[in-house]
Amino acid sequence: MRVAFLGPSGTYAEQATQQLLALEALTEAELMPQPGIRAVVQALAQGDCDAAVVPVENSVEGGVTTCLDALWEHPDLTIAHALVLPVRHxxxxxxxxxxxxxxxxxxxxxxxxxxxxxxxxxxxxxxxxxxxxxxxxxxxxxxxxxxxxxxxxxxxxxxxxxxYPVNDVPGNCTRFLLLRRGSRSHAGALASLAYSLHSNQPGALLEALACFARRGLNMSRIESRPSKREMGEYIFFVDLELSAGPELLEAALNDLRPLCEHLALFGAYPITSRVSESSS
Structure with missing residues (x-):
């Protein structure tokens, strides 16, 4: 079992990797430090490792844009587990x-x-x-x-x-994702997906978001990133809370799919929060 993470040794990503592997009972893993977040995702996408750990969101600075862009470029990857790690700089x-x-x-x-x-x-x-x-x-x-x-x-x-500490907000924390290749689960506490719409017109985004509202699915996060193709064209990243099981997610995706140019489901997965202070 080879696992890529943002290196070198001593990063918060390394500690998150060790904790996620323990949560998944993967105790014999070989850690593979990478020079950047994009390199971490590329290592998994190219088959150089079996799993990867990346930071996706910080409670102070928001989404990690490099991670979001890399996920959109590799929609075949799936999220297996998420960890919210307290960070004390x-x-x-x-x-x-x-x-x-x-x-x-x-x-x-x-x-x-x-x-x-x-x-x-x-x-x-x-x-x-x-x-x-x-x-x-x-x-x-x-x-x-x-x-x-x-x-x-x-x-x-x-x-x-x-x-110590020098971070501005005492509750500073970062959410890390354990990524794998293979089939996606529709069952879990949280589901992550990304989509681009067919056209930029009045009400288009509202119509897409109504697919979740009709099914009673709460969005815990929504974030947009430029498509990099033309000004005003965006990709939307959404996290959904799945308290009622996978059926509502599947129904919402069926409603959403005709509205989208591209739709990527990164899977449903458990999320674990650490409340103790991180020392790494």
Whole structure:
């Protein structure tokens, strides 16, 4: 069992991967760190691994657009399980807080700490990296650079914790998805799908959303992404709560399908929430 995740070692994605594998009783898995979220999805789509774990949504910054775009490009993939992981960022470095002039991290992590950084390091240049753990690796040994990453990353790269926590919202959390290839389940607590409509005309989106309302399906999330084909054309990503079983989902999809140019169901799946603080 080979599982791809956003690496290197020490990322929040690695901890989410380990927890999701435990929830699925997949204890003998080989972890395969990848340099980016798109690379994680590509590894699974191309058959280089058996499963993949990707972040799809943050409670502060919203949807992870790279993940959404990659899922749309590979509608053959299915979601097997979701995990909501609390995230507590730390500022890591080898020097003093007063001497920091550059802060490195993944763009999502920098955004989740924007207010703290503006207050405590207003003159520091913020530099994006491919992951929080990669930022920790890059600042190791520097007296003027710091990374927004996990406390676990500090131990792995021999860094000091200069401040903790540094995220702006105490309840900051990220939802991760365990992706597989193969058949999709219609039974689970949550279902995820994406669709594009035949035409951009008044009432088109309302008509599509009415397919869920008529069946009493509550949307826990709706998000749009540009189709990248022309201005004003969008793809809609929707999560539906399935408290009454798969029959209502199948009926809603039958109503929705004629309205769509493309419709991708990523499956129904369980979702697990961790309430304890994440240390990685």
């Amino acid at each position: 730390a500022l890591l470095g080898s020097g003093s807080l007063e001497g920091i002039s550059e802060v490195l991290s993944h763009p999502q992590a920098l955004a989740q700490c924007a207010q703290w950084l503006a207050e405590h390091l207003p003159r520091a240049l913020q530099l994006p990296t491919s992951s929080t753990a990669d930022a920790a690796r890059m600042v190791a040994g520097s007296r003027f650079r710091a990374a927004v990453a996990s406390q676990q990353a500090a131990a792995e790269h021999n860094l000091q914790v200069l401040a």
